[in-house]
Amino acid sequence: MDATNSIIHLCSGGTSVVLDCIGSEMPIIAYWGAEIKNASQAVLESVALVTRTQAVSGGLERSPRLSLLPLASQGWQGTPGATMLRTSTGKFCFDFAVDSIDKTDSCIAVHASDPDGVQVKIAVEVTPSGLLSQQISVSNTDGREGLQVHDVAVSFPVPASAREILDTTGRHLRERQPQRHGFTVGRHVRESRRGRPGADATLVVAAGTPGFGFERGLVHAVHLAWSGNHRITAERGPSYSPFIQAAELLEPGEITLLPGETYTTPVALGSWGQGLSQLSHRFHEHLRQRTHHPAAPRPVTINTWEAVYFDMRLDRLKAIADAAASVGAERFVLDDGWFNGRRDDTAGLGDWFVDRTVWPEGLQPLWDHVDKLGMQCGLWVEPEMVNLDSDVGRNHPDWILRPDPNRLPVAGRSQYVLDLSNRAAFEYILKCLDDVLTQHPMIRYLKWDHNRDLLEAGGADGRAAVHNNTLAVYRLMDMLKQRHGGLEIESCASGGARVDFGILERTDRIWTSDCTDPLERLTIQKYTNLIVPNELMGAHMGPAHSHTTGRTHGLHLRAGVALLGHMGIEWDLSQVESKDLDQVRDWIQLHKKWRHVIHTGRAVYADLPQQTGADVRGVVAKDAQKAIYTYVQMQTSQTYPPAPVTFPGLDHDRIYTIQMVNTPATDQASFVGQSDLPWLHAIQPCTLTGQMLASVGIQVPNLLPETLIVFEVHAL
Incomplete structure (x- = not known):
């Protein structure tokens, strides 16, 4: 449609969004919330009309309203939706006029342009699950010079009644800890500069009526579907309504668009509900509606990490597999320590082939044993990382993300990060993983780890490279899944430090935390469940004595806390007495009895x-x-x-x-x-x-x- 005065109503999944479109001005979300019944044109026009504000003394002649891309040229005085610069002229102010709007029942695409050769496309959709999805593309259509993109943020209005903010923080072994405070005038900023979301990252920023809970209070929340640096903010001003913004956090010079190039933001997803549970259900259903969402029952999984650490003895692993199969485990995952030179965590990363000094006959004897027990086979990998003490580290130091050729960033866990935006590095890692999966066709599952933050992450050209590496990781996962049909991937990152819809669009499970202490897990799983449905949330019962907290708990607590997730075991069952194995078996049987409800129902x-x-x-x-x-x-x-x-x-x-x-x-x-x-x-x-x-x-x-x-x- 042409850019004329109109009211657009998007409706799906019990959610309505009303957009107020005035001439060539950027559309404004006048309403976002429960489905508007009997939405006649008169009703929709009234919704838009009653939300328009008036100018007041001491202010501008144009009352500021939050548009899809709020800018100072519209009279907006809050945080802008975009910050860009023409380096040759110093131009930093842009004024976009809407050229056209494409519309279907549940989505629109707004096309707008600035006279200086910049175009934007804003995609707005109400998904079948009732989420509000937004994404912005910026194109440099000027044929002469570059455009530096400093920041492009997606904006979501929230009701004036939203007077309290909830988000989460955390650390390794204690992710997703809730924190609340008043939504006062000012800007509440949550950001990650870790090259991944991080253990302290918030899954959402939520704003609602004071005292909102899981079953009470109107609440709106925003999540950014991105696995790299990011920023989510909640802002309130004395002259404009409260809102939440989400954006990729870009380093200086990270995105410079040459003529004809385009930058596209990550998708930002907004949900609402009467209570957090209803809000969460929309996120859960969005993932469940993926065409590639796991259809088969989620197998009870035993992972070997806390059972053996780096002790890769075939007889011991077989004994663990025997015990696991006897209690009803359905998938066996061999964790860290199987590949060349990996006797501890200081060496071997990057050399993704079987260590024949430990496995003289290769991994096949283990896989054959696991297969005969009726369990699926899985393997741990950490493809984005490298140790200096490895063939790759010695032969290709130029493949490591670094601030300059003569200096490495601070090490983390004795490892560094590969620059997967480097084509040679990408092709090498792809071939390694492809070979492992081809040579061991029984492996249908990868536990994909990521055990350090990205700091001073510069590419070969010296420019910030987190954006390009995040896209490269997505591409690597996608290509492996295309080449190996039915392959499942679990996202792990120092436990739960990479949990977002960007990674979840291409993975089948997340490792919620390296901590399996059930008391800690109660909170970790509760707030991970804000966006992650139960069937994708790895929840394992560990030994009585927790390896991470030193506390001791009974089996009823350890197994019961794992019951309502994607159940698994992190424990050397070969050393467990038969009476305890009987109890483990009973808990697994209870989980299987209720598994369909747990993995399809409403948390x-x-x-x-x-x-x-x-x-x-x-x-x-x-x-x-x-x-x-x-x-x-x-x-x-x-x-x-x-x-x-x-x-x-x-x-x-x-x-x-x-x-x-x-x-x-x-x-x-x-x-x-x-x-x-x-x-x-x-x-x-x-x-x-x-x-x-x-x-x-x-x-x-x-x-x-x-x-x-x-x-x-x-x-x-």
Whole structure:
């Protein structure tokens, strides 16, 4: 359509977006939220009209409004949507006029241009899952000179009622820790300069009504689908409405467009909901609607890292495989230490071929053994990294990202980062991985690690290279999957330091954290679940004594915390007593019984007061016919006996039965009440409506701290 006055309504997945388009001005999102029913033209025009503001004293003659690309030329006084420079003339101000808008039912493409030879295309879509997707392309159409692109940000308006911000921070072994504060005037900035999102990265910046939780409060959030440097900000000004922006963080000179070249931002995704659970479901469904989303049941996975570390003895690995198969594991992943020179973490990275001094017959004897046990085969790799003590490190030091030819950046874990934007380095790594997969066709799974940050990441030309390397990693994964149909990839990065929709578009699982301590995992998994659905979230039960925290926990807590994810084992099962193996088997059987619901249903979390010391989370089947919940008494409760707890997410009008699962791993000594709990010992199962379970709840047993029990709920 031509750039004339119009109101555009995009609607899909229960979400409506109304765009106010005035002449050749950049469109403005007048509304983003719940689907507008009976959206007549008159209603849509009124939505746009009532959101237009007026000029006020002491300000400009044009009231600032947040457009799809807010700039000073529009009277915008907040953070601009783009910062660019014509180096020869010093021009830094641009004024884009809309040339045309292409539209379908759920998406538009806005084409606009500046007289100085710059064009932009802004793609706006409401996805089938109800996410608001935006992406901006900037093209240098001037045939004479370059254009430096410093920053291009995608902007999302949020309601004026959004007075509280939630994001996450963290560190290695303790990712995704929530933090909240008031959404006051000013700019809240979360950014990563690590060349990857990082363990401290926030998956989303969310803004909502004060006190919003998982089941209450209107909340909007934005995620950037990008695995490199990035920035997400929340901003509020006295003269303009609050908004969230997301952008790739570009180093100086990283993007200079020559005539005819284009820079395209990562996709930014916005979600909303009445509570964080509803907001999260839109992200989950977006990933589940991928054409390549795993269709087969997610196999229970045993990973060898904490079981053996670098001790690559075939007999020991076979014994672990035997024990794993006996308890129901379905995939065996050989972790770090199998390739040339890799006797510890100081050498070998880059030499991706089997170390014959350790494996004189190669890996095939192990794969044959695993295959005979009925398990799938997986292998650990870290293709983006190199040790100086390796053939590649010695022969191709020019392949390493560095600030200049004479200086390396600070080392991390005795390793450096390969410049995969270097064609020779890329082709070498591609061939190595291709050869490994071709020579070992039983390997259908790669655990793809990334164990250090990128600092001073310069390419061969001396310019910042994080952008190009991020795209190269995507291309490498895509090519391997194209060449090896059915190959699955797990994204690991010092645990959970690379979790984003950019990497998830081409991977099938994420390693949530290197920490398997169940108390730590409760928070890590809860907030990873903001965007990552359960079936893609690696959750392993480890040994009783945690390797990362030194704490000791019972099997019911370790296995129960892993129950609602993509379940796995990080433990030398060959050293476990038979009675404990029986309990591991029971937990795996319980997971398999509920696996379809866990991996297709809606994840929910109860908003319990902190004083309860408890955690309730669950998964409700898509048809709300049944659900499974875990209840954890993390610490002693302020009330004694504990207060009733609620079970969210069920159909409020249906009647359900609820019962505690008798898992052999649950030590009855953990039940410390002085009398029976009446409803647990009633002759007939208790029947309650979904509304009662969500609002009133039930009295739970009095438990010792660090105890977990499981509840099953079924509709009558």
